[in-house]
Amino acid sequence: MTRIVLGNARIVLPNDVVHGHVTAEGGWITSIDTGRKLPVGAIDFAGDFLMPGLVDLHSDHLEKHIMPRAGVYWHALSAAVSYDAQVISSGITTMFDSFGLVGEEFDSDRNGALGRMLQGMEEAAIEGLLRADHFIHLRCEIIEADIVERFATLQEHPRLKLVSLMDHTPGQRTFPDSNKWKMHQKRRTGASDAELDAILAARQEARDQYAIRNRRAISKICQEKGIVVASHDDTTLDHVLEAKELGNRISEFPTTRLAATEARRRDVQIVMGAPNLVRGGSHIGNLSASECARASLLDVLASDYIPASLLHAAFLLNGETIGWTLPQAVATVTSSPAACVGLDDRGEIVLGKRADLLRVRLHNRLPVIRSVWRAGNLVY
Template sequence: MTNTVLTNATIVLPDEVVHGTVTLKNGQIEDVSETLSSVPSAFDCEKQYLIPGLVELHTDNLEKHFVPRPKVTWPGQPAVIAHDSQLIASGITTVFDAIALGDVNENSQRLENLQLMIDALKQASTDGLFRAEHMLHLRCEVCHEDVLNLFEDLIETPEVHLVSLMDHSPGQRQFTNMDKYRTYYQGKYHFNSDELERFIEKQKGNSLQYSDKHRRGIVDICNKLNIPMASHDDATQAHVEESARMGMRIAEFPTTEVAASLSHEKGMAVMMGAPNVVRGGSHSGNIAAHELARIGVLDILSSDYCPASILHAAFVLKNLENDHDISSAINTVSRNPAKAAKLNDRGEISIGKRADLVLVKEVNDFPLVSHVWSQGVRCF
């Protein structure tokens, strides 16, 4: 295979930024040099930032393409291809598609579309239609009565590389503030007041009946299969202590400074939503991601519900008052998530790593994706 030479680039390495050339061969990075190339076919990066392909551990974006409007289900193949295109345009070359097992709403389309989404992802991958590499992240709603059965049916699917344990019951974790809980779910499901109160009581009952049993069962299986796990919305010291005992590698969206700091101290990578950074705070009234960055306990950013937010947030992060420069900010969306998910072949620009690269032009502190290479092949 002919070498691809990217020169005159501002290369963002894990610990520094250099001006020079990156050479790609056979899908990997063959060389990184602080000199400019004179090869006639070299691609002139025009001093733009050259960064590793972004690694996205938690995105709900796929669901939006399958259900573009309530009660509307879109055909599988065009849905997953549109999703993939949006990711690549955002600089994401590795994605963990977050598939929800169980839901707090028994009428949700999530369960109806579960197998449809998985089958469409598999088929598109088999047919070579994706530009990003897609893996599965099973989001397990532990208070759902059937989540353990759903999990056992899917856990040995080869594409599964991450599991998170969620409990969206009222009065805890993401929704310790019941006013926020009522506002969120009444707006989402259009409950009247009586329907909302019945919904709340049912969720509390389900949590008491199922959550602990299902959490333990899922954790036991993941530990046997050596699949990385993430906690979700830990809020208290007790939550974090439990997550650490169970072997969680990632602390997804801790809701308080106490939980985030302790998670970081115990070796769990603290992941926060990129929209939280871009917007300047949490839509649920929880801890702001920039506050965790300020005290040095923010490790990973995830686009969550908005793919374009992940690169935007990294550039916001480097301009805030914290210890993040451009290298460490980009690490939060590349090297750190790759390491947390046990993907040691990517996430940074260094010799021997996968040639997943993104060329970025900064305009008024906003990053515009110019080009993307996936395993050495330009795909955007």
Template sequence: MIITNVHMVLEDEIVKGSVELENGVIKSMSDTLSQLPQAYDGENGWLMPGLIELHTDNLEKYFTPRPEVDWPPFSAMSAHDAQLIGSGITTVLDAVALGDYREGGRRQENLDHLIDTVIESHKRGVNRAEHFLHLRCEVPHETTVGMFERYANLPEVHLVSLMDHAPGQRQFVNVQKYRDYYQGKYKFSDEQMLAFEKEQVARSQQWSAANRAEITRQCRERNIPMASHDDATIEHVQESKDLGMVIAEFPTTIEAAKTSHEMGLKVMMGAPNVVRGGSHSGNVAAHELASLGVLDILSSDYYPGSLLDALFQLADDERNDLDLPQATKLATINPAQALQLNDRGVIAEGKRADLLLAHHLHDHTYVTRVWRQGKQVF
């Protein structure tokens, strides 16, 4: 098929013209408009590579849409998949948490259902986006290594991240922010909150270092890409580099982000951070890192629609030097390269025909069409 009358967002420029798709890949591109009557008219929209999402727990919301409510797995997966495709995301790593930091947590109960559903829905060919797995390892827990070993050999695992959410460090250097977040999430009383804090600090001191070392050792053996999480200091970053991390997820300080970037780790921040203008945890704002030239990857995190919005917002932000092709790389070729998914992430001959068409209407950018491997899926 041919898509014509579009602004193609290429790796380093925008070209008005047409693109031809064949057998699931991009066959050719032209800077002229097609005159063939069967060509699809993109109506002057933006044709961009399909977005690549490395870290979202959005699927959990569909498995447990309300507290104590479990939803049928394939219905949940279908709704999640539709939301991602409708946001222009054609490749996604569904993040699942290993090592529950709250006894009896719904995450733990749903874990096998989540993983099995991601894998089986792919086998059935019913997903519109391509789904892989991201194992989020909560290192301050006695069960984390065993749980990691249970799933680490699945071929769908494309990324492992290691995190420690204990109060007083990394994401929650500000303990009051920690209390606000968890009391709001779990409805703890002040007394319950203090007991929870004490427990998390003790678990971190007992388990984090040993679990971090063992999981990273096994990832290196299996050649699974790894990401740090919430690094805050140069020491954190140096440790991450020494352990073999390739991505720095959500560094909490400018110092950590700059050091990560300099050491070759791809710095990933949340697209909601861009859209909202800052971090909900009170940490560094993504637009600050963009202005310093040390922002490499964006993730929609908890809100899929934020990813495309953030790309256009960064491209329009006079505080940085990003144009639209440069901003687009943050959610396309950069995450693809970090995971060695070298067949996608850019509009170029021979690459996968994973594409989105967007139009700017009434001060907002809308996804109007999506193709995965040349097949229209939205």
């Protein structure tokens, strides 16, 4: 049975930071002791922070590994292993790989990447090549005519624990201003005004025809199977009320203060992007994570598209601008996301919890990962 002792550390507990050492045996935390004396055989942290491993509910970064350029697909297993290495080196010991489930007409490149991502991650898991614990977060584009049928092919997957219901129709939610959407797409794809007008009209028609039906159908399936559901880019009161009515437990990336406030009133967990916090605002001009934090409208941070942003953002919450305590800030990337999806065995340095642990050193206020243990095993 593997036994480790990590000592001379500043231990980030659920409600305090103490100097001491932690012992883990067989992958579980068995003792937490205070004091500066280093036990015999302990790993000396030299005053570095000892924190729980990070839990990330949303990262679509695997897409960048499997499809480094538009229409260019990389070797699936190689992509999975390199992605996992980036995840674990960012301190993320539990990752929800966020796979975009779309139709052929909505985004053919992303749809083509889905099968490769699933294949690569499955092969890496079977061969024991993954160092982080990986689950699946399916991001379902509900304006697609066949999205419920596509979802049915994956709804029994044993690693599926989270589903988000997305509606990226221009003119609402992410892009309430259709002209801003057109400008964004021009920069991203180089499409002409005529091409974008045709796409806009087609997507608005599809939304009118399919969105409500598909949102209700997928929510119902998830409720029956015990899969956690998140709404995505809530903007209005009606968005939050609809999500709550359908049993959605998470509001992921609300775009307005109104939506975040209503989510809080209805005990819906609010997830914001860590890159939003690190950058100082949304890259498309929506609600800022720092505003949510200052208004106590933030429960969970997710890395979204940059794994390294998660730990960085947590320490920014603890900074002078926002002023959260370190345990409160760390909870947004550890225990709070774990609780959202029912992973009660991790996310805290508590007796009997899993020994997913990080050694973190501050360098010019930037947290740097020095070592990572998952279930008591050194993996980085």
